[in-house]
Amino acid sequence: MPKPSIDVRYVAKLARIALTDDEVATYGEQLSNLLDHVAALQRLPTEQVAPTALVIPARNVERDDFLRPSLDRDVVLSAAPQVVGAYFRVPRIIAEAE
């Protein structure tokens, strides 16, 4: 396990969260502290251990392919911040050439 350190600014960018300088400092300290605690896991002998993703016996589930009613489109769209006709409206995705 690496020495506990976290580049909060970089991680926040990956997580699509903008942070102020104060937040970077506060979260940086708190999360480094947490990573110090989780570093204890290095003491466990895990080389020969399989990881557990789900604790109950599970297998892929398939269902019959049939039509069934889904949510009404207008109801779904009514929850959206902005719509145009039958579509979600979002800000510009591709920047104009400078």
Added chain:
Amino acid sequence: MLDATAVRLAAAVRSREISALEIAEAMLVRVEERNEALGAYLTVAGDAAREQARRVDERVAAGEALPLAGVPLAVKDNMCLTGTRTTCASKILANWVAPYTATAVARCLDAGAVPIGKANLDEFAMGSSCENSALLVTRNPWDLSRVPGGSSGGSVSAVSGGIATIGLGSDTGGSIREPAAFCGVVGFKPTYGRVSRYGLIAFASSLDQIGPIAKTVEDASVVYDAIAGKDPFDATSVDRPVEATAGYLREDLSGVRIGIVREFGLGELDPDVRLAYETAYRDLERLGAELVEVSLPTADYGVATYYLIAPAECSSNLARFDGVRYGLRVDGADVGAMYEATRSAGFGPEVKRRILIGTHALSSGYYDAYYVRAQKARTLIAGDFARAFARCDAIACPAAASAAFRFNAKSDPYSMYLMDYYTIPMSLAGLPSLSVPCGYVTPDGSAGPLPLGLELTTPLFTERTLLGLAHAYERGTLHAQRHAPPEIPAAASIGGAA
């Protein structure tokens, strides 16, 4: 009548002694009186309650034997109920109205329960005190200057404070059991996969489980029987027959071996808390159980394991809140700026912390060192329980290391995380686990007694055993009948909170 158990209320409605609508109206009046002080409900669902109560009365009149006929229900506000606001106590969903109903909620309604309102929680169920709600302060009915616990603090405060008879909570690392202990009620997390998560807004998908909050083990058992079972809308809901529990509650513990965990010694607890748990263990013995020492050598790593796995899954699940399809949007020059502005304004500090740590744990170069290692630790913890259960039928331990604490007492995030020390290992192993009232302490400066909870845990899919044992303990000790929370003031003139 409003303070009766669910079993008693439903029987009264079925026998037409009282109507579901009369109960609902009376409960809504009481909510009006008490919710200002308790802050249990984010949304009071008066119209939905009356409509459902009328439907229940019609079904009762038609001869249906509904197990929860007319029973007032508090629904944690991370579960959908068609036409009601479902906020997750987050600014990012503050005005979102659910277009469908969660399966567990629908099954409660089908059994005759009446939804009184949507109950407060730590934002997105991340917290152990309910203080992380971005929308409302919820108080502990036993002492309004103290937290109700979390994250299901609103549902638990409502049941304890007499403004719901039963509640639905969700438990990821202790979010039903710890608040139930703090508020002197029964809180039950079934085996992972036993109850459908459809319509539960996801936090950590491999851990989240819905379960009942109730005044008695028997009430919890009736709710569990109503909500358990396979649901085609949740592929992780387990397709195996559900054993009914309500008709199988025990009155004694003879022949039962109960494991006391060596690593969970009571030595570090406050003396009065320690005494209460020692008494609880002796009570188990007095009721006929044989106590055996068991070892969970890796349980001490539970908190560290959990705070990698749960945030990793949270960072993935909460990626869907992007300002496009639902919830808050804060405009930006381009779509990326909009995402960042929306998420920065919409999520509170604890949610951001968990998204950040989870993103870090899953990021390139760290994935094996953090996430995979935590998943391996999870294997070891589950293995510890399997070995322990070869020697005992159930494990008993504290549900929390203390009684409810005051607001703002845990300002360091890690000290809050440690509140789930006794509940996290069971969650990581997916086990059925509950908290039942086991005694009271009166800390310095507290106006009156504060409840403690005994946590009981059994092997996967043995809900019948677990509820049976808990019922025997409850009947043999009657802790919940010895004390009641003080009268809730009708108006809020309460200090102590943020």
